[in-house]
Amino acid sequence: MGQAKRIEHDVLVIGxxxxxxxxxxxxAADGLSVGLVCxxxxxxxxxxxxxGGVAAALANVDDxxxxxxxxxxxxxxxxxxxxxxxxxxxxxxxxxxxxxxEAWGAVFDRTKSGKILQRNFGGHKYPRLAHVGDRTGxxxxxxxQDHGIHQxxxxxxxxxxxxxxxxxxxxxxxxxxDRERGKFRLFSAKSIVLATGGVGRAFDVTSNSWEYSxxxxxxxxxxxxxxxxxxxxxxxPTGMVWPPSVKGILVTEGVRGxxxxxxxxxxxRFMFEDIPDNYKNQTADNEEEGWRYxxxxxxxxxxxxxxxxDHVARCIVREIREGRGSPHGGVYLDIAWIKxxxxxxxxxxxxxxxxxxxxFKELAGVDITSEAMEVGPTxxxxxxxxxVDGDSQMSTVPGLFAAGECAAGLHGANRLGGNSLxxxxxxxxxxxxxxxxxxxxxxxxxxxxxxxxxAMQWALEPFGREASAGSEGxxxxxxxxxxxxxxxxxxxxxxxxxxxxxxxxxxxEERAKKVVVHGNxxxxxxxxxxxxxxxxxxxxxxxxxCARARKESRGAHFRIDHEGKDPDFGKITHALAKNEEGQxxxxxxxxxxxxxxxxxxxxxxx
Amino acid sequence: MAERKFKIWRGDxxxxxxxxYDADISDGMVVLDAVLQIQxxxxxxxxxxxxxxxxxxxxxxxxxxxxxxLMCMTRMEDLPADQDVRVAPMKTFxxxxxxxxxxxxxxxxxxxxxxxSPRPADNADGTWNMMQRDVDRVQEFRKCIECFLxxxxxxxxxxxxxxxxxxxxRFFLYAAALEMHPLDTEDRIDELKEAKGIGYCNITKCCTIxxxxxxxxxxxxxxxxxxxxxxxxFDPVKLILRTLTGRKAKSKAASNA
Ligand SMILES: Cc1cc2nc3c(=O)[nH]c(=O)nc-3n(C[C@H](O)[C@H](O)[C@H](O)COP(=O)(O)OP(=O)(O)OC[C@H]3O[C@@H](n4cnc5c(N)ncnc54)[C@H](O)[C@@H]3O)c2cc1C
Ligand code: SF4
Ligand code: SF4
Ligand code: FES
Numbered sequence: 001m002g003q004a005k006r007i008e009h010d011v012l013v014i015g016x017x018x019x020x021x022x023x024x025x026x027x028a029a030d031g032l033s034v035g036l037v038c039x040x041x042x043x044x045x046x047x048x049x050x051x052g053g054v055a056a057a058l059a060n061v062d063d064x065x066x067x068x069x070x071x072x073x074x075x076x077x078x079x080x081x082x083x084x085x086x087x088x089x090x091x092x093x094x095x096x097x098x099x100x101x102e103a104w105g106a107v108f109d110r111t112k113s114g115k116i117l118q119r120n121f122g123g124h125k126y127p128r129l130a131h132v133g134d135r136t137g138x139x140x141x142x143x144x145q146d147h148g149i150h151q152x153x154x155x156x157x158x159x160x161x162x163x164x165x166x167x168x169x170x171x172x173x174x175x176x177x178d179r180e181r182g183k184f185r186l187f188s189a190k191s192i193v194l195a196t197g198g199v200g201r202a203f204d205v206t207s208n209s210w211e212y213s214x215x216x217x218x219x220x221x222x223x224x225x226x227x228x229x230x231x232x233x234x235x236x237p238t239g240m241v242w243p244p245s246v247k248g249i250l251v252t253e254g255v256r257g258x259x260x261x262x263x264x265x266x267x268x269r270f271m272f273e274d275i276p277d278n279y280k281n282q283t284a285d286n287e288e289e290g291w292r293y294x295x296x297x298x299x300x301x302x303x304x305x306x307x308x309x310d311h312v313a314r315c316i317v318r319e320i321r322e323g324r325g326s327p328h329g330g331v332y333l334d335i336a337w338i339k340x341x342x343x344x345x346x347x348x349x350x351x352x353x354x355x356x357x358x359x360f361k362e363l364a365g366v367d368i369t370s371e372a373m374e375v376g377p378t379x380x381x382x383x384x385x386x387x388v389d390g391d392s393q394m395s396t397v398p399g400l401f402a403a404g405e406c407a408a409g410l411h412g413a414n415r416l417g418g419n420s421l422x423x424x425x426x427x428x429x430x431x432x433x434x435x436x437x438x439x440x441x442x443x444x445x446x447x448x449x450x451x452x453x454x455a456m457q458w459a460l461e462p463f464g465r466e467a468s469a470g471s472e473g474x475x476x477x478x479x480x481x482x483x484x485x486x487x488x489x490x491x492x493x494x495x496x497x498x499x500x501x502x503x504x505x506x507x508x509e510e511r512a513k514k515v516v517v518h519g520n521x522x523x524x525x526x527x528x529x530x531x532x533x534x535x536x537x538x539x540x541x542x543x544x545x546c547a548r549a550r551k552e553s554r555g556a557h558f559r560i561d562h563e564g565k566d567p568d569f570g571k572i573t574h575a576l577a578k579n580e581e582g583q584x585x586x587x588x589x590x591x592x593x594x595x596x597x598x599x600x601x602x603x604x605x606x
Numbered sequence: 607m608a609e610r611k612f613k614i615w616r617g618d619x620x621x622x623x624x625x626x627y628d629a630d631i632s633d634g635m636v637v638l639d640a641v642l643q644i645q646x647x648x649x650x651x652x653x654x655x656x657x658x659x660x661x662x663x664x665x666x667x668x669x670x671x672x673x674x675x676l677m678c679m680t681r682m683e684d685l686p687a688d689q690d691v692r693v694a695p696m697k698t699f700x701x702x703x704x705x706x707x708x709x710x711x712x713x714x715x716x717x718x719x720x721x722x723s724p725r726p727a728d729n730a731d732g733t734w735n736m737m738q739r740d741v742d743r744v745q746e747f748r749k750c751i752e753c754f755l756x757x758x759x760x761x762x763x764x765x766x767x768x769x770x771x772x773x774x775x776r777f778f779l780y781a782a783a784l785e786m787h788p789l790d791t792e793d794r795i796d797e798l799k800e801a802k803g804i805g806y807c808n809i810t811k812c813c814t815i816x817x818x819x820x821x822x823x824x825x826x827x828x829x830x831x832x833x834x835x836x837x838x839x840f841d842p843v844k845l846i847l848r849t850l851t852g853r854k855a856k857s858k859a860a861s862n863a
Contacts, residue, residue: 040655042713043752044663099733105722105787107741107748114735132745138662139748149713150721157710180702209657243634249660359660362679364634475646519651522618523703526650 004175004184004452009035009154010439011432012174012189014161014216017045018137018424019404019431020195021144022097026432027193028151032439035187036148037156037176039211043145046197046209046405047424050137051252051355053119053129054425055418056094060115062298065126067091071598072605074419076278077123077308078383078412079555080602081229081570084594085390086410090419090426097425098130106143108132120257120294122306123416125282125605127296134252134353140421159185161215162531163455164192164223164400165447171223171400172445175455179528182521184456188447190439193431194220194386194395194402195424199233199539201532203379204479204486207239207250213532214539216406220386221538221584225395227576228589229384229408230539231546231557234415235491237312239378241330246363248378251333251356253417255373256305258352259294260335261287262316263372264324270331271304274315279307281606291341310414310556313377317491320376330376336369345369377491381420382539383411383556384546387575393431396577399438403431413555462517462530474515474529481508481536489544494561498548505541512537538584545586546574610682612640614652615694618703624692625649631682638666638677641693641705653704661818664753668705669694674755674816696758709754715773719781720797724789740788747783747827749819750776756813756823762806772803775813775823782827785834799835804828 011027013020016038028034038045059065071091075082102108102116108130109117118127132139149155158179165173171192176185196216200208221227238251256262264270275283283304284290290303305312316331326332335353339345346369350357353368360366360373385408386395393401404424411419465471488501512533517526552566553559573589594602610631613624627648629640638656645652657663659678666677671685671692685691699707728734756775762768773781781794781802798804811824821827 040657040663040665041709044657044665046657048751049658049660049662099731102734103724103727103732105724105784105790107736107744107787109745110736110738110741114737115733132748135662135749138751142748146716146721149717157713180706209659209663211657244632245635245639246659355660355662362661362681363636473650475650479646517650523653523706524651525645525653529650 004186004456006186006188007035008188008444009033010190011035011193011435012037012187013193013195013432014174015045015195015197015404015406016042016155017047017195017197017404018140018144018421019428020045020193021141021148022425022428023193023195023403023432023435024153025144025148025151026429027436028153030436030440032436033154035154035156035189037159037161037187039158039160039179041157042155043141045141046211047137047141047421049250050140050421051134051250052121052254052257053131053136053418054098054140054421055121055124055128055416056098056130056422057091057128058095058098058116058118058130060111061118061296062126065128067095068601069125069605070094070128072602073124074410074416075412075602077414077416079414079565079570080412081554081573081591082412083390083409083592084598085592086427088598089390089430090410090423093426094422097422097429101140101143101425104143104147106139108139119254120302120306121417122253122256122312123308124418129257129418131254133351134254134355136421156185160528160531161219162459164219165451166223166397167445167447170398170445173447175452177459180523182524182527186447186452188444190442190444191399191401191435193435194400194406195404195428195431196406198382198405199543200379200382202482202485202536202540202543203490204482205239205248206379207236207248208379213536215532215535216402217385217542218535218538220395220397220400220402221542221576221578223397223400224578225397225400226387227385227408227542228387228573229412229546230542230576231550231574232383232411232413232555233379233543234309234381234383234556235313235377236380237309237316237377238333238375240364241326241374241376242328243364249359249363250378250380251373251375252353253309255333255335255353255356257294258335258349259291259338260305260333261303261337262305262312263332263334264319265326266324270319270324271307271312271315275304275307276311283307308414308416310558313491314558316377326374328374330374332372333375334372336371381405381415383413383415384408391430392434393427394434394438399442401431401435403427413557459531462515462527465514465516467516471514471516472511474512474517474526474533477508477511477515477533478529478536481505481540484508485540485543489540489547491558493547493557493559495548498544501544502541502548505537505544509537541584542576545576545584549574549586610640611690612644613690613692614641614644614704616652616704618701622701624694635682636678637670637675637680637682637691637693640682640691641677653702653706655706662751664751667696667753667755667758669696674758676753676755676818679818696754698758698764699754711769712752712754712757712776715777716780719773719777719784720792720794722784722787722790723792725791734789736788743826744783744787746821747779747786749821750779751819752776753818755816755818759812759816761810761812768803768806772806775828777802778804778807778831779821779823779827782831785831795834795838798831799839804832804835807832
């Protein structure tokens with residue numbers, strides 16, 4: 001087994017997506033030694049896949065926009081169970097964070113007067129998403145990466161963190177293995193920022209990559225941090241449904257922002273049939289008005305296709321269940337129709353949505369400038385995650401910070417499109433700043449060597465197990481888990497299925513402890529998956545427990561046996577922590593009360 | 607569902623060979639699907655990189671039937687049905703294991719290129735004005751997903767191994783994106799000639815052909831950069847002016863048009 005190579009930093013940032021990069025840049029600006037760790041190569045994190053844009057009230061396209069409206073939109077979208085402090089800071093600081101990217105070399109699409117262009121997105125009252133065609137995430141991660149490499153940050157690529165260590169209450173280090181050679185590395189740090197992204201790999205149909213196994217959630221939880229809001233998993237309404245091998249790959253909401261419409265097999269725009277009361281005032285009630293909105297008419301209200309994602313996803317599921325779906329089990333998303341309205345529509349579509357054009361052309365053989373796409377819901381985003389303080393982003397474990405998708409609070413029960421990329425920037429920066437501040441005040445802690453040895457031993461166990469009849473590999477357990485979660489804890493949930501899910505997870509946990517891996521430690525995906533499995537199981541249990549406890553439907557969480565919102569549940573946040581016996585315990589905490597001046601802002605925007 | 611035969615290169619620095627595998631192919635499957643299926647079923651230690659499965663991250667570069675491709679964007683039905691599918695790692699980079707290569711050289715090269723440095727802000731709120739037509743070209747270059755397929759095919763790197771003197775098409779593109787950025791004030795022309803070896807490029811356009819983002823690397827980035835180098839170093843009038851005034855002979859907006 002040997003020794004783990006020891007590496008010292010002041011601040012260790014785990015994850016090199018938008019949140020991790022932004023945190024590392026901020027911490028390094030303070031002159032500290034900063035290490036940045038990621039499982040893939042630099043620049044390949046999920047952030048690179050983001051398409052539609054980054055939300056910030058720049059008011060470049062509609063000067064009525066301001067942080068207050070953005071704040072109110074975020075709270076409404078989140079069904080008012082968000083952490084108001086996060087929502088406030090996010091709305092206030094996002095514009096500066098986006099402008100700062102421009103100073104670092106980002107080249108956003110422009111308005112006619114040469115400013116950053118903004119587009120419409122679901123749940124945002126005004127055109128608010130700064131974007132670059134439909135490859136905004138690429139622009140963002142590349143800008144941060146190309147800026148970051150000149151800031152004296154030590155990047156450790158293709159390295160996976162598997163355990164955090166504490167001295168007393170405080171976090172002091174982390175154990176990792178490098179994927180290439182399978183050697184262990186022990187990071188000693190005065191503070192640690194988790195920016196590990198989401199949990200989508202717990203489900204079968206997902207827009208997320210292999211990286212999204214909930215590592216940050218799970219290792220933080222194991223180290224004593226609390227997780228909150230885990231029942232809220234966002235199912236994006238529009239993923240590809242055909243061909244089978246691309247099922248789940250995302251189709252950006254930008255398609256609808258540019259005028260794309262949803263139709264069922266009868267050719268009907270079914271979104272007009274079910275507009276929730278709290279959005280009635282803001283939603284067009286006829287096709288003409290909806291179209292004018294997408295073309296920038298300030299007096300028009302948005303089309304119902306741009307209602308929040310939870311609602312659109314459920315309407316699509318209803319159409320499919322009631323037999324009005326498309327041949328491959330989706331509905332139609334049509335942007336080609338705009339040729340009735342716009343000259344040179346095909347060119348326009350290719351310019352505004354180039355990667356969607358290529359994605360469909362090359363993967364499905366569909367030309368979106370002349371045909372409708374087939375789409376259906378796909379697991380997309382985790383609103384829940386590590387509980388962090390709104391101002392500092394510190395978790396309930398001293399010295400352990402979190403930002404980006406792995407942290408919770410901002411989005412409440414449902415995230416608005418574009419609010420993640422801005423989340424990464426705003427809270428990545430704050431996490432980096434406060435982690436640096438914390439590191440400055442601390443001495444280097446001691447890591448208990450016995451704990452390190454035990455963790456290394458645990459990691460190598462799958463190699464030592466004898467393969468026998470009935471022994472199985474990690475991929476089998478993983479895919480069984482994904483199927484169970486999809487079936488039992490998916491978009492439509494109910495009591496008996498959630499109870500069954502929890503039993504199934506217990507069974508899968510046992511199986512995961514016995515998986516056998518072949519080959520050696522060098523770049524061995526079987527071994528890597530064996531180590532991801534416990535994390536996936538931890539977050540799956542967390543999701544199922546919270547989903548079972550929330551006996552109402554709110555935002556992304558939909559209970560067919562408890563339809564509609566329950567005001568009592570609206571006051572409750574579900575928090576999870578590990579008890580002394582190592583069990584996951586669920587607690588009901590009050591949703592933080594919104595101060596009067598912010599309540600007024602919400603009212604003013606109703 | 608049809609069964610297809612695969613030959614996948616397995617090995618490491620010390621050597622390796624093509625091994626045979628079978629995969630069940632269904633409608634619309636891409637090469638990466640088949641490789642991952644083989645990994646899940648019969649070769650759990652088969653090393654390969656991937657993330658997005660949609661041509662957006664540039665992780666899954668390999669050589670499929672000898673062609674440098676993204677595995678996730680190579681549909682099985684576009685490959686000849688009567689042949690085995692051969693999948694090999696990119697040849698230009700040292701192999702780590704199986705389909706995974708050591709691309710760290712690229713990261714080092716990028717770090718050596720002078721970073722973006724903008725002119726002072728145009729507006730009091732710290733923002734700039736840029737017209738869409740002035741950024742179209744830069745945006746084309748910034749579509750690059752860093753798959754390094756262009757680096758893999760460029761003969762200066764692949765055959766002549768000039769890694770020490772030549773930064774390759776990806777980084778000419780990167781330098782061009784900086785040089786043509788309307789806000790940038792840095793000057794990279796001298797180093798492009800001296801340290802970055804742009805002169806080695808003989809415009810074969812192989813890089814452009816393999817680029818999955820369809821970026822016109824040669825015509826839109828490399829040739830204009832070469833022209834700037836020529837202008838600077840081989841135009842006697844400019845050379846004299848430069849020695850006299852000590853000024854950078856650079857006018858971005860004009861040469862972007
Ligand atoms: C297809 C798609 C389109 C999207 N479009 C939009 C959009 O238009 N607008 C928007 O706002 N949001 C969008 N989102 C959501 C948004 O992109 C993500 O939520 C966001 O990028 C997450 O960023 P992050 O920095 O938190 O994590 P990521 O970018 O996912 O980075 C996570 C990092 O953590 C590392 N990591 C994970 N576990 C470990 C470990 N154990 N050890 C070491 N490193 C680890 C990973 O390697 C990676 O570097 C989209 C998401 C997807 C999938
Ligand atoms: S055009 Fe130049 S850079 Fe591109 S492959 Fe040919 S020699 Fe290499
Ligand atoms: S220029 Fe094209 S081929 Fe080269 S790395 Fe970028 S995307 Fe890949
Ligand atoms: S997996 Fe991202 S480009 Fe192929």
